[in-house]
Amino acid sequence: MASIALPGMHGREVGYSGGLRVVELNIGAQHPASGHMRLVVYLDGDVIVRVDPDIGYVHRTVEKLSETREYVRIISLVERMTIIDACNVTLPYVEAVERLLGVEPPPRARYLRTILCEVNRVASHLYGLGIGGIFLNHSTMYMWAFGDREVFVHLASLLTGSRLTHTYPVFGGVRRDLPQGFRDEFEKAKRYMLARLREYDKIFFNNPVIRGRLEGVGVLPRDRAVALGATGPNLRASGVRYDARMTGYAAYGDLGFEPVVGREGDALERVWVRLREIEASLEIVERALRELPEGPFMNPRYTKAVPPMVRHWLEKGRLKLPGGYVRLKTRPGEVLSRGEMGRGEITYFLVSDGGTKPYRLRIVTPSARNVVLFDALARGHTLMDLPAIYGSIDYFPPEADR
């Protein structure tokens, strides 16, 4: 590739590639619409020839750190990969360890986990829609989505005591029981959100300017989506009927779950799938609240070892852990567990040698899988389509970098 210095031009003209004259543009780490990453875009005039995502800015060595911590201390660690979707990211890990420990959560705990997972999913989708909005310079969608997300963050803080970093599922159950007044607050939140979705349709989804930006942009055909390993709403918008919740973990098996599947595979379809998934999640939470089974919220194997002086907390709906919880030993073995986060499927592969700390914890997050979509979708589009594509695939750098 030739390097020509043009007087007055910053950077280099990269020469010729496939008969096209290309210029390298760094949508770099310091850019209003790049997130915590750099996108090296190769442009021929206004047409994108190639996109190289330069990721790793938020790499925090989560996998390596897990090898030095006891199992219960890893829950907060993996939660930090995707703080906005906290329950969905920790639940598969907790289930993996539970399988190695040989302990099962009681039914009530499974339902409570599902409730929090779906509340988090709504918040996560609203976050993605907001970012998608601002990338098209639609500041109203951005503010509305983030404002409405506050309602669901508030709900989560009622249930768990914390707005974002819940650390709610633990081995054997959950940390708190359903508080008084949660059902009422949720019912009001659901009414509010359904009305707001109609407003989103008017100002964003059916807005002719936004339609023009999203319709037909970044089309991902069905077979390509499967071949690339895309996941989450990006996969379902292309017509693939797959969602990790179909495997029936937590209470999804009891409640019965149907995924939202699109057809066209363009950016508009991905946004549509996320909007419909918000409605679906609200339905699931309502059903889970209605069918919530009675019983303990933590497996008696652990609660029976709690000192008598503090047992009164269990009746009040707050968990107390036995002293041995820190040094839980699992049986040696390997286990693979999956879950569906807001952005897609997350996979944990846990290898244990029988000690109190894992031998190896391998994590594949949905954004790490979706990063290939930048190059796959953006080729042939103009520079202005790049933020539209970025917003529609809902890529979250801290999650991808782990």
Added chain:
Amino acid sequence: MATTGGGEEEKGGGHRRRPGLVRAHLDAIAAAARRLAKPPMTMPLVEYGDARHPGYRGVILFDYDKCIGCSLCAQVCPSRAIKMYRVPGDKRLRPGYNIGRCIFCGLCVDICPTDALSESIVHDKVYSDVPSMDMDPVDWALWSREVKKEEESPEKPLLRARVDPERGLVYEPVGEAEG
């Protein structure tokens, strides 16, 4: 709820059908204009403080007398914010608290066998230098007493959030609602 994107509708029909161009523009403008009349959803945090609901995981408080020095809190803390200290004149180890490292997960409170640790509703504390965030057990115990007083009589009037089906979140002054 099975939702599939349309069957054999014609192009532009089905789940993505959009009302005509002029209608869509007017709908968007009307949707924005309608919001002009409604009150904002934000909390005025300068004049008021943010009261979280009871049970919120704020800072961790320490009761020196209840502690038995089992050091379970230091063992379970994911970020090693609690360290055991040897306090002169005390035969047991006692925990110290580095609020800078704390992630407010509350596992230490969950595992404490004597309820010596508790969570406060106070969640926003400001420090001007890093070393002052690291408290030894005695400092922690004394600081906890001050925070407990602050819980009862806060410096600023407090607002608590509540979900409202029309407005999303509304904020109510704390104290009047409880009486």
Added chain:
Amino acid sequence: MAVDPLAWLSSATGVPYWALRAVAAPLLYPGLATFMAVALFIIWAERKITARVQMRVGPLYVSRRLGGALQLLADGVRIAFQEIIIPEGAEKWSFVLSPILAFTVVSLAFTVVPGGPGVYGFRSSLSLLVTYAIITLTPILVITMGWASNNKFSFIGAGREALVSITGEATLLASLLAAAMMYGSMDFVAIVGEQAASRVPGIAANPVAALLFFIAALLVTDRVPFDLVLGEQEIVQGPYTEYTGLLFALTMALDYAKLYVLMLVFTHLFLGGWAPFASPLLGSAAVFAKTVGLMLLAVFLRSVYGRMRLDQVASMFWSRLFPLALVAFVISALIHPIYTP
């Protein structure tokens, strides 16, 4: 108003009245001083209106009792203290002089656009054309800004400005000419006089031309949904990326100055100018109120739309709006008899 202050000043100092008026109008009203006040107000209003639509409050604490109205003053003072950085590889004199020149050129429009009956710099039978010519001088300076910055994002922004200005100004000229044809004159004073005499404002007579003018004005002044030249999510700040300090304030003021001038022109062409008042004071107030109202509408649209894509803007203007201009011409030809003096 019984006493005209300029007449009094002229008799007191011996300077001819027309000379005083030629200086007072561009500097005081509707010129720079008024523009500063309008910019202060309209940017605050933009932030407040957008905030209200978005369920938040907007600027509030700078002057609490005024609801944050002096926020822009605080921002301006802060920007004045910011260091003006000239990149090393930039073409220094073009870099510094082009925003200054661009703003000066737009301010020249205040000499011909009247602010009220008798309130203008000088009157000419071609004042409409002069205003348009002045507005069209700015794109070349913006392109200079983009090239001189020695930055790839600025360069792309300059390319967009070239495309946008050709597209927008063609439509603007077409709607202007349609309106001028309707009135049979290119003189603002005569146009307003005809609207007052026949009691039909231009917007009722030729709404197509009015709509075209408004949309083209949004494109020329880089307002959402056509804020392509700024293009924050793709090209950082477009041609203005490398500017800091007071130069940056000038570049931002440039867009608002163009919006102010274009909305003044809209008021005169389509809303009857200072009708139904004839006295300088009330007439000026009417013009001012109508202009600010139009600017508020333009600013409100920011909360409704996102950004349109470059090729879609070009195709929308050339294939749909420009032919509508022909419709506007036909309407003008038919409506023309209403305005014959």
